[in-house]
Amino acid sequence: MNGVVHVLTADVVGPHAHLARFTVHLRHLPHDPLAVHCDFLSPDGRPTATWVFARALLEEGVHGLAGEGDVRVRAAGTHTELVLRSPSGRCVLYLRTAAVLTYLARTDTWPPAVAECVARAVDELLAGLTTAD
Template structure:
């Protein structure tokens, strides 16, 4: 049974410091963290020159394909015909990434085969999470 989905997609940094127009982005979904998706950006696309990953709600990505969603560090919204904008807000600034909506839909569809929407809670390991949280407290 597949428990992790990874998908490479092309993205375009709308406002980027380096002259990098199109970059490979890796989307990841892991059954062990059923509410989240992760986007990993390669080192050449970041200000620090190291790979950077952002994790955020799978539900946010799904909602952002049809309407503006998010009010915090990550915001997602449709853009024109067939594109989606993902904004990442950090103290260093804002990164605006333009992606093909179909790539994101395909990724989400694959993630829903691993953990269907609405039953994410069934895949949480609460005992393990509590043990990790309490590990250094005694």
């Protein structure tokens, strides 16, 4: 099964407070159903950087504030702020909340496949935790 790729335009404020506009792909993959893969694309359409974080951060952040540490998401009127921090600095993406909600709805349409994958991952995790060395 292929993943869901949602194309968005984001206004990005980088470490030096410069505003730029980027095309961003939010990807949801069947083998990693609890994660969002956020690809920044170069002007010619090639991914230049990818951040991976919990899908739950977007679900919570479009309605309030979510996250601690390297990834934070916050509702900001018609936009959703996605703050990414690394040792080299921080950037803030401003995504249209309607586009984020569309992405979340598209990725919510996979219940059987996602449920099976999540169940398998939970079973593996529990087996690993309960297996004595």
